[in-house]
Amino acid sequence: MSSLVPALTRLFGFPAFRPGQERVVRAAIEGRDTLALMPTGSGKSLTYQLAAMLRPTPTLVLSPLIALMKDQMDKLPPEIAGQATLLNSSLEPDEAARRLRGVADGRYRLLYAAPERLRQRSFVDALAEIDVGLVVIDEVHCVSMWGHDFRPDYLFIRRALERIGRPSILGMTATATPETERQIAEALGRNPEIVRTSVVRPNLRYDIELVD
Known part of the structure; x- marks a missing residue:
């Protein structure tokens, strides 16, 4: 099994992976459905960005906020x-179409879009023609109907994935209970590999001081 560190260093300048990152990247490259539970600041974004550069087909990243995508x-x-x-609601139709053509002709390997765009049949049809191989679902806990962050637009993801050829998925979230994990798998119709890293930050220290 070849190391992914040379690609990490070449593209990102880092000499080594953080815990869990390489496992997630390898699963994404190999097309295995994966749910990555990694705390904020652990480098979740790097995992799919690196995988996108090493995969033969384009990667779609679904993110709930324009500000987060930007x-x-x-x-x-x-x-x-x-x-x-990226595609967002501020783009003129001609510009959005131009960017999709750029993905189709190989100019772009990474496409960011909001989940609500999957409601547009023309967009889903374009994705099917592009042959998207990996769909990253950022903040995937939003698919849980019983969670505080539930977003109805996330319920369109499963149907859209079936229409574009059932690409592999990589769900990303900072935290999820076992019940939320089950709901995510059920909502997406997948049985993903779970990659969970510790939320403990060894570089952080808490001091408690009593004052009058």
Whole structure:
């Protein structure tokens, strides 16, 4: 099994992976459905960004907030930034179509979009023609109907994935209970591999001081 560290260093400049990252990247590259439970700041975004650069087909990233998509785009290293694009409601139809053509012709390997765009049949049909191989679902806990962050648009994901050829999925979230994990798997119609890393931060220390 070849190491992914050289690709990590070449594209991101890091000498080693953080806990859990390499396992998630490898699962995504190999097309295994995966649910990654990794705390905020653990490098979840890097896992699918690196996988997207190493896969033969484009990757779709579904993210609930335009601001979050833009932030992730702005933080991409130069070696990747030119190969990523996003679709949002502020784009004119012609510009959105141009960006989709860019994904189809290989100019872009990473496409960011909001889940509600899956309601558009034209968008789903375009994804089917593009042959998207991996769909990343950021904040995947939003699919849980019993969670505080439930978003109805996430319920369109399963049907859309069936229509575009059932690509592999990578669900990302900072935390989920076993019941939420079960609900995610059921809502998406998959039996994903679970990658869970510790929420304990060894570099953080708490001091408690009593005052009058």
